[in-house]
Structure formats: C-alpha cells, structure tokens
Amino acid sequence: MAEIILGNEIRMAGLADRVTVDSAGTGDWHLGEPMDRGARKELARRGYDGSGHEARQIQADWLPDYDLLLAMDRRNLATLQRMAAGQQHLANRIALLRSFDPEAPPDAEVPDPYGGGPDEFAVVFEQVQAAAEALTAQLAELLADDPAAADLG
Secondary structure, eight states: OHHHHHHHHHHHTTOTTTBOOOOOBSSOTTTTOBOOHHHHHHHHHTTOOOTTOBOOBOOGGGGGGOSOEEESSHHHHHHHHHHTTTOHHHHTTEEEGGGGOTTSOTTOOOOOOTTOOHHHHHHHHHHHHHHHHHHHHHHHHHHHHOTTOOOBO
16 A cells, blocks of 8 residues: 555655655565455545555565665564664665654554454555655655755665
8 A cells, every 4th residue: 555655645746757666565475466455445445546566575685776665564664674784874764654754653653454444444544645745745855955866766
C-alpha cells in the first residue's frame, strides 16, 4: 500500500521525474505473490490500483542504491539497520515511515493489517497517507532548494 500511496503523492507533487518509489519486504514469506486482498480492496475503495504489485525481498546489496529506506515497523527497521551494519553512510538513510508524519507519536509504527478486516486496512491507509503527504512535502522542499539533486529512489 505504501508504495502506491507514496508514488501517487510524488506524482501529484510533480516529482515523478526525480523521485523513484519502490517496495520490498524484509522477509521471504510472500515472494512473488500479489498484494494482500484486503490491501487491494482498501486501495481500490480509495481509487488506487494495487493489482500490479508483486512481493519481493530486499537484499543487502541494494541498500546503497537508495537514498531513503522506509520501514513500516521497528522490527523491519532493525532488519534494515542490521543489513546496513558497517556502512555508516547508510545509517541516516533508514527511517520509520511514520517518522515523517508530524502528528504521529515518536517511533510510531504502521501496523501490519495482514489477515485483518477492512477497518485495519483503512487505519493503515490513513497512517501511510499522512506520512506520504508529509514526506512528499519535505522532498519537494529539498528538491526545490537543490535543483541539481540526484534522483531519490
């Protein structure tokens, strides 16, 4: 859900030519599978299409290719930090998604609604949307200040 929501915010802000949004999990349990049916339904209810998503697993050698790595929860954050161990230049590129939402409490996580009902997916959508809007605003400001900045992926 986050990839689709954030990607939409990036497009609406006119940043799609400068910012790439990508998604991969830290675990391998859903590799190659489509997005959870509940997530697709919530996205569709809000006018988004999640049908093209296919689960992938992030690899440690991908980390240097990204300017920002966003985790949904502290467990995934810790996994990404372990993957980046010994690469100090990556340390400040890894964050919780909700850390960008000024209304979220410190260390707020996006709960995993997998297997949950429509209400859980609606809550997650709202949390991701708020963080995506705030992050996009920060990126727009950053890129406006530095027109020569490289693509953020």
